[in-house]
Amino acid sequence: xxxxxxxxxxxxxxxxxxxxxxxxxxxxxxxxxxxxxxxxxxxxxxxxxxxxxxxxxxxxxxxxxxxxxxxxxxxxxxxxxxxxxxxxxxxxxxxxxxxxxxxxxxxxxxxxxxxxxxxxxxxxxxxxxxxxxxxxxxxxxxxxxxxxxxxxxxxxxxxxxxxxxxxxxxxxxxxxxxxxxxxxxxxxxxxxxxxxxxxxxxxxxxxxxxxxxxxxxxxxxxxxxxxxxxxxxxxxxxxxxxxxxxxxxxxxxxxxxxxxxxxxxxxxxxxxxxxxxxxxxxxxxxxxxxxxxxxxxxxxxxxxxxxxxxxxxxxxxxxxxxxxxxxxxxxxxxxxxxxxxxxxxxxxxxxxxxxxxxxxxxxxxxxxxxxxxxxxxxxxxxxxxxxxxxxxxxxxxxxxxxxxxxxxxxxxxxxxxxxxxxxxxxxxxxxxxxxxxxxxxx
Numbered sequence: 001x002x003x004x005x006x007x008x009x010x011x012x013x014x015x016x017x018x019x020x021x022x023x024x025x026x027x028x029x030x031x032x033x034x035x036x037x038x039x040x041x042x043x044x045x046x047x048x049x050x051x052x053x054x055x056x057x058x059x060x061x062x063x064x065x066x067x068x069x070x071x072x073x074x075x076x077x078x079x080x081x082x083x084x085x086x087x088x089x090x091x092x093x094x095x096x097x098x099x100x101x102x103x104x105x106x107x108x109x110x111x112x113x114x115x116x117x118x119x120x121x122x123x124x125x126x127x128x129x130x131x132x133x134x135x136x137x138x139x140x141x142x143x144x145x146x147x148x149x150x151x152x153x154x155x156x157x158x159x160x161x162x163x164x165x166x167x168x169x170x171x172x173x174x175x176x177x178x179x180x181x182x183x184x185x186x187x188x189x190x191x192x193x194x195x196x197x198x199x200x201x202x203x204x205x206x207x208x209x210x211x212x213x214x215x216x217x218x219x220x221x222x223x224x225x226x227x228x229x230x231x232x233x234x235x236x237x238x239x240x241x242x243x244x245x246x247x248x249x250x251x252x253x254x255x256x257x258x259x260x261x262x263x264x265x266x267x268x269x270x271x272x273x274x275x276x277x278x279x280x281x282x283x284x285x286x287x288x289x290x291x292x293x294x295x296x297x298x299x300x301x302x303x304x305x306x307x308x309x310x311x312x313x314x315x316x317x318x319x320x321x322x323x324x325x326x327x328x329x330x331x332x333x334x335x336x337x338x339x340x341x342x343x344x345x346x347x348x349x350x351x352x353x354x355x356x357x358x359x360x361x362x363x364x365x366x367x368x369x370x371x372x373x374x375x376x377x378x379x380x381x382x383x384x385x386x387x388x389x390x391x392x393x394x395x396x397x398x399x400x401x402x403x404x405x406x407x408x409x410x411x412x413x414x415x416x417x418x419x420x421x422x423x424x425x426x427x428x429x430x431x432x433x434x435x436x437x438x439x440x441x442x
Contacts, residue, residue, distance in 0.1 A: 039111035042433055045119035046112060047162065047171075049126060053151060054103065057130045064137040070130075073097055073303065077104040077412055079230050083305060089231040089240065089411075092303040095211060095329055098176035098226055099127040102209075104412045105425045116162045121436050122171045124206075126151055128197060129176035135195045136181065145186050147195035152202050168205040169439050172432045178212035178325050179220050207432055212327040215351055221431060222352035224407040224424045225329035228305035229336045231410055234417035241401060244338035247313040251292040253385055254315035254339065256308040256330055258297035259323055267321040267344050267371040274381055290382050305333070312337035316393060317367065317385050322348055332407045340396050342381070344371035355431035356406050356424060365399040 061070040073080040073092060078100030080092040093101075103125045106112075113119050128148075135144040155163040163171070175182060175197075184194035198208060204219055213220040231237045255275060260268030275291035292315055294301070294308045301307045308330070312318055318334035319342045326347035334341050343349060343366055350362050362368070367388070373379040388396075405421045422430070 036111075041120055041437065042111045043113045043119045044106070044109060044111060044121045044123055044429070044433075045114070045116040045162075046106065046123050046125060047116075047155075049124065049151075050154065053126045053131070053154075054099075057127045058100075060130070060133065064133050066137045067133060068094070068299070068302070070094060070096065074100070077101065079226075079409075079411065080228075080303065083228065088233075089229055089236050090305065091228050091230055092305070093226050093228050093230070094303065095225045096129055096176050098211070098223075099129055099174045101226060101409055102174045102425060102428075103127075105409070106429070108412060109429065116159075120170065121433055122162060124151075124155075124171055124173040126173050127176075128173060128182070132177065132181060132195050132197070136193075142191055144184055144191050144195040145188075147182070148197040148200050148203060152200070166205075166440075168203065170436050171205075172207035172209065172436075174209045174223075176211060178327070179208065179210040179214045179217070179222075180212070180325065182208075182210075183214065207435055209428055209432070212325055213352055215347070221355065221428075221435070222327070223428050224332045224353060224356055224409075225327070226409050226424075227329070227332050227336050227407075228309075229408055231408070231418060232413065233415040234421070237405070237410075237418060237421070241404065244313065244401060244404075247338065249314060249316045251289040251311070251315040252382060253290070253317040253319055253342065254292045254294065254311050254334075255319040255321075256294035256296055256301065256311065256333075257321070257323065257328070258295065265375050267375055268323065270374045271319055271321060271381070278382065308333060309337055312339045315339050316397070317342050319381065320344070320348055321371065327352055335400055335403055335407050338397055338401050338404075340393070340400055341366045342385070343368045344374065353407075355427050357403065361399075365396055365403055367396075 058074060061074060073094040074097065075081045076091060078093075078097035080094060080097070083090040083092055106123055116122060132147060134140045135147050140146070155168075179198060181194050182197040183199055184192060184196045186196045186199050197203065198217065198220070206219060208220050209223045210220055211222065211225055213222040229240070231240065255271050257268070260266065260270075260272040262269060272293070275293045278290045292311050294311050296302075296308065312334055316339070318330065318337070318339035320328050320331045320334070321344050322328070326345060328348065331341055331349055341349070346368070349357060349366075350359055350368075357365075367385065369379065369381060369384055374381060405423055406427060408423050409425060410418055410423045
């Protein structure tokens with residue numbers, strides 16, 4: 001007899017197949033005979049791929065013991081289960097399911113066309129990050145250079161004219177992992193960490209939306225990590241914004257994360273030491289606490305926003321040090337909480353998310369303190385932050401709140417009022433179309 005978890009996994013898997021089959025033809029039928037002026041230069045064609053490239057991969061959600069079981073987080077088209085039964089906006093979202101979230105959302109894009117010749121861009125609904133698990137942790141570990149070969153074969157054999165007309169320049173896909181995970185050189189033997197998908201010359205022209213880019217390859221663009229906040233209507237977003245505005249900020253700064261326990265000098269260690277050595281301020285000073293620390297070691301915060309969202313709401317500044325990689329999901333959790341981000345290197349956000357957080361505006365909503373100053377030159381983070389005038393802090397927080405819709409992923413099937421506010425998916429699509437257009441002018 002099949003176990004309960006296996007039955008649940010299969011039920012979820014078949015549910016997604018039914019939902020996608022029922023939605024996609026209906027959305028594609030929105031194509032009209034006369035090209036709407038609002039869609040001129042914005043038509044997108046969703047390439048029909050065999051299910052082995054997307055939906056079939058969902059059945060592997062608990063196949064690899066070295067990774068988290070993703071099966072519980074497939075619910076609600078990748079948003080995950082609700083944090084509690086009565087919520088309409090909060091979910092236990094796993095960022096690695098962004099491919100699924102994006103696929104569901106793009107089905108609602110108003111300028112879809114079944115005619116690839118009319119399209120300005122072609123979306124490939126390939127769940128590259130989920131498929132990469134078999135190369136990173138599974139039986140194909142020693143064949144990681146083959147990642148993408150099956151997809152390439154399909155694109156060049158099934159209606160090859162769609163791919164060949166611009167050599168892939170007009171194609172884009174979502175890869176819900178850091179780009180480094182897909183950047184193993186093809187010539188490395190024996191294989192090291194990662195697959196070689198982005199190193200295949202045949203894919204150099206397509207646009208890859210990743211959670212973190214490598215800065216230099218022009219085919220990559222970083223998009224925000226999904227947070228747990230996915231409102232479905234404008235009143236729910238506005239209600240949350242009101243709560244953020246009226247939240248009493250009793251802590252100067254917050255660090256939610258792990259690491260920093262080694263004896264070697266690094267920014268996380270410096271943050272931990274500063275947070276533990278100075279906690280309560282002088283009686284006449286505000287805020288009540290200098291630093292709040294939420295220990296997220298061993299991934300205990302990954303699917304539990306309740307652990308860190310309340311402390312973020314109570315803090316003026318959220319510290320965003322790099323870890324194993326430069327970027328952090330907590331950057332976007334903090335923005336949702338109206339917590340002003342404090343960066344320690346440009347690679348954490350400024351050099352990554354230019355479509356969603358304009359590079360020229362960082363001084364308006366964030367603080368940057370070079371990590372070398374903190375680790376090696378004795379600069380105290382609290383001194384830098386407490387030197388900022390209260391009026392400036394209030395202005396920066398308001399700017400963070402204004403940025404909130406740009407980094408959130410609203411729920412699919414959202415109200416028209418909320419759809420009029422561009423979110424992370426909308427801005428990603430705008431960026432892709434502009435990037436493809438700029439290439440055509442070269």
